[in-house]
Amino acid sequence: MRLEINRVEMPLRNVFRISRGEISVQETVIVQLYDNGESGLGEATQSSYYTHSADSIIDSLKQLEQELREWEFTTPEALWEVAEERLANDYFALSALDQAAHDLYGKRHRTSVFERKGMNWHNVPQSSITVSIASIPQMIEELQGFAGWPIIKVKLGTSDDLAIIQALRDSSDAVIRVDANCAWTVEETIRNSIEFASLGVEFIEQPLPADAPVASKRVVFEESALPIIADESCQREDDVRECDGLFHGINIKLCKCGGLTPAFRMLDEANSRGLKTMVGCMIESEVAISAAAQLAPRLDYVDLDGAALLARQPAQGVxxxxxxxxxxxxxGCGVTLNTTLV
Incomplete structure (x- = not known):
């Protein structure tokens, strides 16, 4: 096997703000895994919250390049087990490699990832699109630009959170979901949940910090007027078990867990525990979105708007x-690279 690594800068349509920062350009790493004349694509974007930069992702993958040349490719799952031992400290890099392995395997065996997993493309949930933090008039303007989207996810974590949701509800009849990105206290979460429930909000994503005490998470779980979905609190496979009894559902992101291989196992575990399931994304190109979309037929909720927020695409896919x-x-994942943009 041979690995080709590309760094790509992707400008956004608009500045994207959440409770802990903002960006106007997203740096991403796109990989191509070659074997016997065939190739697969994968992607990992940098994230300051998860302390992964484009440089660190590239460095991790480069450490694996020589070993990859000596390994025989059989299945994505077999490659993941070996690569995870080398990339245990960089699940973003592992995710990019695993996406590429699934894409390569599917192309070799002439099947899509979701079909290989025994799924069909019926009754796939619709995706939300994100309104990021800004002034209320700016958020209303952004919302109006998303006319036709049936589900809106609103980033919160300001002193005006209730006023924001009231204003957006007055401006749209779309389903509203909210994401506080760890910005609230227990008291704020419970109070907001009651107010938001009266405004037709569907659920709240990650209200408390990931390292909040278990007792605090349990109070929110038991007293919230709305379902609580874990994001930052559910990163790896083992976290699914820890979320049981503290959250009503989990948000799986490929870069957090290390790719499609563990993501499918997380779905199995969540289903066995009666947890709702969702797939989310970073601001990513259609490479990563196409990989994450392979989970969609099995999910309750989908949030795969990352590529829709970009001004231009380095790839074409889902x-x-x-x-x-x-x-x-x-x-495979159904994606091809625009070589002129890389």
Whole structure:
């Protein structure tokens, strides 16, 4: 096997703000895994919260390049087990490699990832699109630009959170979900949940910090008027078990858990515990979105708007338009690279 690594800068359509910062350009790492004349694509974007930069992801992958040349490719799962031992400190890099391995395997065996897993593309949930933090008039303007999207996810974590949701509800009849990105206290969460429930909000994502005491998470779980979905609190496979009894559902992101291989196992574990399941994303190109979309037929909720927030694409794959997720075309993850942009 041979690995090709590309760093790509992706400008956003608009500045994207959450409770802990903002960006206007997203740096990402796109990899191509080659074997016997075939190739697969994978991606990992940098994230300051998870302390992964484009440089650190590239450095991790480069440490594996020589070993990859000596390994025989059989299945993505077999490659993941070996690579995880070398990349245990960089699950973003592991995710990019695992996505590429699934894409390569599917192309070799002329099947999509979701079909290989025994799924069909029926009754796939629609995706939300994100309104990021700004002034209320700016957020209303952004919301109006998303006309036709049936589900809106609103980033919160300000002193005006209730006023924001009231204003957005007055401006739209779309389903509203909120994401506090760890910004609230227990008291704020319970108070906001009651107010938001009266405004038709569907659920709250990650209100408390990931390292909040278990007792605090349990109080929120038991007293919230709305379901609570874990994001930052559910990163790896073992976290699913820890979320049981503290959250009503989990948000799986490939970069957090290390790719599709563990993501499918997390779905199995969550289903066995009666937890709702969701797939989320960073601001990513259609490489990573196409990989994450392979989970969609098994999910309760989908948040795969990352590529829709970009000004231009380095790849072509699964499209998310007005909430509808296009069926992956071709084999593997159904994505191809725009070489002129890399």
């Amino acid at each position: 499209k998310v338009q007005h909430g509808k997720i296009s069926r992956p075309s071709g084999f």
